[in-house]
Amino acid sequence: MPSLEASFTHDEDVFDPKIHLEFSPAETVFSLADLGIQEHEYTTPIAGCTPFKLLSMEGVMAYRRAILRREVFEQCAGYPFPGTVTLRNVAKASQFVRDLWTHPKTIEIVSNVLGVKAEVIMDTEIGHTNIQVSGSGDVLSQLTIQPSQEARPLTKEEEAYDPLSGSSVIPWHYDSYPFVAIIMLSDTTHMKGGETYISAKDIQAARPSLGTAVILQGGQVKHLAARTFGSSERITTITSFRAADIGRWDNSWLANLRSYDNLPELYSQWSLYRLKKMRDELDAAVTKIETANKSGDIFVHQETEALCDEISRYSKRTARQMVDPEIRDGLARKYGAKGISEASKYWHKVRATHRESSLIADATKYAEENMPRMKGYTLDWCQTRGRIQRGSRERGTQGLIVWDEQTDYLLGDELESQGLNEILLYWMEETGLMDVLAETAG
Template sequence: MQELLLNQSATASPIAGTTPFPLLSREGVRAYRRALFQKKVLDQCASSPFPGTLVLRDAEKQSNFIKDFWTHPETMRIMCEAMGVPLDVIMPTEIGHTNIQVEGATVSDMTKNLNIEPTAEKVELTVEERAYDPLKDVSTIIPWHYDSYPYVCVLMLSETEGMIGGETYIKKGDGTAKKVEGPRIGHAVMLQGGEVEHLAARAKGVKERISTITSYRSGVPTVYDSSYMTNVRPYANLNSLYPEWTQYRLRKLRDEITHYLNKVEKEPELALDQVALEKLVTEQADYLQRTSRQMIAPKEHRRILKAYGSAAYYDAPKIWRTVQSLPEFGEFASSADKNRVWMPESVYWMDLKSSNEAIRLGRPLKATMGNFIWDKERQYYMGDELLRQGLNELFLDWLGTSGLWDIYHKLA
């Protein structure tokens, strides 16, 4: 983090990312691909959230091989050693999340082009494609973003010889980009993706690019867990995701309370430290509240995505920046909040009130991108509050109710 000119927040590791290291042999890669490309895995787990990209989620529920590989004690030892901190797998649904770049216009077309044996077939590139600059490419496979979870391991399952692109870029503290060497087949890299802004460049010159990802959190009590679900809600099975999310968050809460209880049992006088106790209560209450807030009702989530589209969902912060430049912005936003035209009985109005009080007192707020400090002269609106919490679908719903979406949509 220091070398990248980034401030280390309350996380357990000073490491932003690793260089590639070997994790699977050639036989191991084929075994993994064999497990991944089973018909039941493809039928149950495949979707296409972005053009030209196939995603497989929840594969560990269909394949014992994938589940056992990522949770094996030796695999976990390697992951912890790579980042220099104890790690826990975030939850089962985030085991072996797989991104596939392969030819095909539909999920069916793309799955038909998947083979157990990694292909070494190259694609002839034009002069322009050979001069490919992922930092200027609007079609990067995953644009600039933070991950939903603190740590990720990215394992390469494809041949990379002759590939142009396919790397990860990290945004440094001075705004420039640092290229992270991409792993070759059977190799992996680890990234503190919840703390560093990064993009995944589209691979050119190869028939396929398959990478599989498992996410982790720190296993150390008292270490802030920055996880949220904004990035994954649009393409996850919420009926599967939400129970796992709840259980993992409650386990983290339990660990924090048990850690404090053990300290008090060893040193009873610590129970008299009201400041420390109040800090524990405040932090865990906030953590429990954020756990609940991330769980948008599936019916509401589907309704809003259908109305505004997944592209607007992921573009929500950019849309908000544009909306703020509209002449009508202040009038419409103020009126919407003053009259509570959007979900008037919602708990989010209490959140807005609490955030405004924290801003008045000069206190930083927790946000999906770390500490959030309000430095604008204008009023803090519900739109700001919902984006702070990573509730992009509710933000779009508020924007529509306020009338600002119609004005923005006409401009767009």
């Protein structure tokens, strides 16, 4: 009779913070200023911290029991990038994972590191898990509940591996959401690599160890996860957070996820979180006005104007990030998730061609006149372009939009700044701009 582990049909534990948490504060907490990153209206001062102890050994084992189950893989596993398995929307399949990340003690720990009251961004982002194994074939069958301590000999190429110039588990990127907490669920004794690197000053966080966590303002700090060698596995689990305070908005986006995620689930959760945020802000404003009226205070109309402006921006981004699934699915069949994620690379190659001016102008005109799905995006481009020409400081998903008077701000630049990889690729496909790449390659 096969063991429970062999069949991966075991039950999960009931989360108990007294048993499963073993918190010890981080040695170092660093700020955006320490990294040379300027704060703005969507940031908080703390950038992140070095690894700190979060889970007890019982907590590590319980977490691995919760996710290394056949039903979790069947419901949650995806394969968006070579050599990596991701588990998405784990909270729907594991009560233990949901309870651990949403428990008041866990929230308190995350909030204390960040210096602001934090809350989980939405259910789909609870326990996002990245799994790397050394072998091929079925990933789950290569894993055990007990973290592997197997040492694997390194090849010459692995010995010389440089994560800043070679491949990585997750390449250089900004996160979709303001904050992330990352827990290491693998034994790192024999592990080469596995660190998180920060691009601002090429900072390498101290190597994580089993049961430790790192917290990062990943929406503002560009970072990568180095590949792992010398061990048979690397499992990290991640939950995304935002500041819970009224009056503190976030500039989240979905480009990192749309190329491979279950879009109806993602969009449903995204809509709930964004609409609730706007509702809470409106409720707070109504309460403040009613209280002021009862007290006989003078009404400050500028506060309502500012709130309406912010809600307008927030609601538009909420809508724009929900790209039509039909467009995503069509592009995924041709380019795959990796190809969609590289839409910006294609755009920059097209932009750099000597024929760019006439080609892109014609493609833009075609989008305005013959592509109804592009109507909102072309309007966004016109508005952003006008503000830039008037000297406005505009911010996109990759940070501040830096432009000079000698270079025009094009439709593709607007789509890139919004993180709309699918729309950018869709537009280039429909208008023949992708043919420029084929001609150049030929």
